[in-house]
Amino acid sequence: MTTASATSTAAPAKKRGSGLFQGLQKVGRSLQLPIAVLPAAGILLRLGQQDVQDKLHLPDKVTAVFATAGGAIFDxxxxxxxxxxxxxxxxxxxxxxxxxxxxxxxxxxxxxxxxxxxxxxxxxxxxxxxxxxxxxxxxxxxxxxxxxxxxxxxxxxxxxxxxxxxxxxxxxxxxxxxxxxxxxxxxxxxxxxxxxxxxxxxxxxxxLGALGAGLFGLINRALIPVGMHQFVNTVSWFQIGDFKNAAGDMVHGDLNRFFAGDPTAGQFMSGFFPIMMFGLPAAALAIAHCARPERRKVVTGMMVSLALTSFVTGVTEPIEFAFMFIAPLLYAIHAVLTAASMAITWALGVHAGFTFSAGFIDYALNWNLATKPWLIIPIGLVFAAIYYTVFRFAIIKFNLPTPGREPEEETEALTKA
Structure with a gap:
């Protein structure tokens, strides 16, 4: 009796590799702290560019201050x-x-x-x-x-x-x-x-060109549910690829090379703009339209807010986590479409970059540093139509429990809470 009781109350054994997996997730989360500094670096460095100086008629010394300030972070x-x-x-x-x-x-x-x-x-x-x-x-x-x-x-x-x-x-x-x-x-x-x-x-x-860009996009989205996408991002954005800047210094990584003036950079960033500015906001709209009538107003308000966040800033996790675990089929579709956007954008010769994420702020701020940035808009509109159509079809066809379509008992529990 004592043995059985001790056995029943014993702590469950940890699965092999679970500690390592949790450790890797923690490392991935810790990478977000230094990455959060990059928008400041990008803005300062952008204000130190020659075209900005010409438009704003800034004195040489002011431009030099901005350029060196942004460079201090990147360096x-x-x-x-x-x-x-x-x-x-x-x-x-x-x-x-x-x-x-x-x-x-x-x-x-x-x-x-x-x-x-x-x-x-x-x-x-x-x-x-x-x-x-x-x-x-x-x-x-x-x-x-x-x-x-x-x-x-x-x-x-x-x-x-x-x-x-x-x-x-x-x-x-x-x-x-x-x-x-x-x-x-x-x-x-x-x-x-x-x-x-x-x-x-x-x-x-x-x-690999477009195929390499697409492969990166697929892996990037596939790792988000387990919080390990920052590993891939860090290696791709800050390590892969070499370019000697105007000062003769060697810079590494897709992001660093883009802001150092490398015309071949942007392979691991360009294709995110159509998804974050157009695709996911359209997916949010599809989720809102598929909500039950009595829940549609509440869900629409929430989804419009998330869509605007994605479009303006490129922060997509709130939308993605709205369907990632309750409708994994939609997330698989999203990962494949992201890969397609990365491949198509690169194949069409679009070279764009960001310091924070692929939202409108970075898109507008870095317009003059990019190659063919105008193509992102028509590409994005096409992906918006695809996202809306595919998401709405899948949600209705397979009766997926996206926000606003939860079972009645769950809705009642949420209302009482």
């Missing part, structure tokens, strides 16, 4: 990712978490310079600076994760009495200085083949 993305991930991943993080991450990152990034790929030399009468291994945001993310894990483990650690001054939070930055040294040596020795592998992967995906 230090690895450090921002390090700090953001450390703060977002550690439980009950505080200022000491960020300090530990900063110490580790500064040491790590400086140690990398002890392993130059090419030495400084003179070429054509000009000094060519030395080049070093650059793990970019991936290195920053790894340093941030190490900082968070070590902070959680040692921020309450007590040392012997004569070292009591270094107890707890004061100990972690010291540990991170040595960890940063070790990681700098490690990446200095092994990053070159890894970096070449990432570059080759980027060249392969880029070489």
């Amino acid at each position: 230090n993305l690895p450090m921002l990712f390090c700090l953001g991930v450390a703060i977002g991943f550690a439980k009950k993080s505080d200022g000491s978490t960020a300090l530990a991450a900063l110490v580790g990152f500064l040491v790590y990034s400086n140690v990398l310079k002890a392993f130059p790929l090419t030495e400084q030399h003179i070429e054509g009468g000009k000094i060519v600076e030395a080049t070093y291994n650059n793990p970019g945001v991936l290195g920053g993310i790894l340093m941030g994760l190490l900082s968070a894990v070590l902070w959680q483990r040692y921020h309450r650690k007590k040392l012997v009495d004569w070292l009591g001054f270094f107890n707890g939070r004061r100990l972690v930055p010291i540990i991170m200085a040595f960890v940063g040294t070790a990681m700098g040596v490690f990446f200095g020795l092994v990053w070159e083949p890894i970096g070449e592998g990432i570059s080759n992967l980027g060249e392969w995906i880029t070489g």
Whole structure:
């Protein structure tokens, strides 16, 4: 009896891999903190562009201030990712978490310079600076994760009495200085083949053209339900692809290359504009029109609000989560249509980019940096018609329980609550 009782009350065993999966989800969520800084960088950098200066008749010094201010954020993305991930991943993080991450990152990034790929030399009468291994945001993310894990483990650690001054939070930055040294040596020795592998992967995906863009769109949407799409976004937007900007500095990633003036950038961003500005708002309208008459007014108000949010800002999660789990068929259709938009937009030669998301704000702000941005409007209108038609047909045909079509008992419970 006792054995049976103990067995019945025992905690259920965790499924194999569930801890790893939850950890990856947490990393994905922590990436959102540094990414949230990018709109500020994009606006500042845009105000520093020559065409904006000409239109607004800004003095050269004002334009230079905006350009350097925006560049400060883009140039230090690895450090921002390090700090953001450390703060977002550690439980009950505080200022000491960020300090530990900063110490580790500064040491790590400086140690990398002890392993130059090419030495400084003179070429054509000009000094060519030395080049070093650059793990970019991936290195920053790894340093941030190490900082968070070590902070959680040692921020309450007590040392012997004569070292009591270094107890707890004061100990972690010291540990991170040595960890940063070790990681700098490690990446200095092994990053070159890894970096070449990432570059080759980027060249392969880029070489796929429209197919590569579509594949990225499909994977991106497919990973949103489990919160792991930020991994794919981070590698694609901040790591894949190389471009030397006007200052002679090498920049990496689709997003960075777009704002550095690379005319070939935008493969992993352009196709989101038709979906976020037109497709998903049309899907929201279809959901509203399919609601039962007595619920239609309430659902329409909610869906119009979500549609405007998607169109203006490119924030699509509120719409997507409205049908993602209660009608997974619609979400599968949405993922396929996103892939189609990515492929078609790229095939038609549209090169557009964003710092926050593919909404109207980024679309208008970066119009002059884009190639064929006007095509996004007709493409978007076509996808709006497709989304509305397909969603409305699927909802009615398969009686999907989208908002406003819930079973009567659920509606009554919601009303009473």
